[in-house]
Amino acid sequence: EVQLVESGGGLVQPGGSLRLSCAASGFTFSSYWMSWVRQAPGKGLEWVANIKQDGSEKNYVDSVKGRFTFSRDNAKNSLYLQMNSLRAEDTAVYYCATLFGPRYFDLWGRGTLVTVSS
Amino acid sequence: QSALTQPRSVSGSPGQSVTISCTGTSSDVGGYNYVSWYQQHPGKAPKLMIYDVSKRPSGVPDRFSGSKSGNTASLTISGLQAEHEADYYCCSYAGSHTVLFGGGTKLTVL
Numbered sequence: 001e002v003q004l005v006e007s008g009g010g011l012v013q014p015g016g017s018l019r020l021s022c023a024a025s026g027f028t029f030s031s032y033w034m035s036w037v038r039q040a041p042g043k044g045l046e047w048v049a050n051i052k053q054d055g056s057e058k059n060y061v062d063s064v065k066g067r068f069t070f071s072r073d074n075a076k077n078s079l080y081l082q083m084n085s086l087r088a089e090d091t092a093v094y095y096c097a098t099l100f101g102p103r104y105f106d107l108w109g110r111g112t113l114v115t116v117s118s
Numbered sequence: 119q120s121a122l123t124q125p126r127s128v129s130g131s132p133g134q135s136v137t138i139s140c141t142g143t144s145s146d147v148g149g150y151n152y153v154s155w156y157q158q159h160p161g162k163a164p165k166l167m168i169y170d171v172s173k174r175p176s177g178v179p180d181r182f183s184g185s186k187s188g189n190t191a192s193l194t195i196s197g198l199q200a201e202h203e204a205d206y207y208c209c210s211y212a213g214s215h216t217v218l219f220g221g222g223t224k225l226t227v228l
Contacts, residue, residue: 033215037164044121044222045156045164045207050215059215095163103211104154106175108163 002026002107004096009112016086016116022079022096022109030054030074033102036081038092039111046092049081050099063089086116122147122208122220129226135196138223140208141189146218148189152211155184155193158222159204167206168193195225203227 008020020036035050049060049070058070069082079096093111100106123141130136140147140155147153153171156164166175168184171191181196191210195202208220 037219044205045158045209045219046121047209047217047219050217052215057215061216099217100169101152101211102215103150103152103217104166104169104209105156105164106166106169108165110163 004098004107004109006094006096006109006112009094009114011115011117012086013118014087014116017082017084018086018114020081020083020094020096020112020114022081024077024079027098027107029077033099034072034079035097035099035102035105036070036079037095037097037105037108038090038114039095040089040092043092048094050102051079052102083114086114088116090114091116120218122210122218124206124208124220124223126221127224127226129228130198131228132198132200134198135194136198136225137192137194138206138208138225140191140193140210140220142191142210142218143189146210146212147186147191149213150211151186153184153186153191154209155182156207156209157202157204158207164207198227200227 036048067085071080095111097105098107155168158164172184212218
């Protein structure tokens with residue numbers, strides 16, 4: 001079955017760290033750009049970061065630059081998002097998604113909720 | 119990196135057509151033919167409905183169509199059905215391998 005499954009979300013205090021994972025299956029993972037997209041409660045979608053097929057290029061939205069690090073392990077068909085210096089405004093459901101092109105998202109996971117609160 | 123502009127809400131009766139607009143700039147919507155649209159039902163992950171302005175992925179009915187003029191893209195849904203009630207988001211390539219979403223539009227089927 002073609003799917004993406006996120007994990008690692010939870011409650012963390014402001015200033016804390018969290019590492020999200022995304023496991024891919026059913027498709028040739030190493031052929032795709034991959035992305036993280038987040039959605040704050042009751043709000044719209046926000047692109048967070050993407051990574052090239054071989055991990056040689058990474059791009060981030062300005063609000064997370066220097067705090068979040070996106071990586072991938074093609075041997076394990078997995079993505080990782082290391083999130084440091086977390087802020088209340090980082091509270092959101094985080095989705096991993098394939099980014100074809102890289103210009104559109106054609107496969108999405110179900111998301112994992114990150115809550116930053118004291 | 120400002121979000122693309124969408125109307126907060128649109129509505130229509132069953133069988134009617136509705137159009138959702140998405141306005142950006144010459145650096146995103148107007149600069150590339152790489153606009154995509156996503157449908158999101160409450161509590162669910164987004165679903166790709168249109169890519170590259172007007173192309174439909176396999177399985178998306180032809181009642182969904184996309185277009186673009188200048189810095190504004192549009193999604194039209196014809197023959198509205200209750201199941202079309204959802205949030206819709208546009209997204210555009212914005213150069214340097216980055217993308218930008220719209221703020222989202224809530225479609226209500228009356």
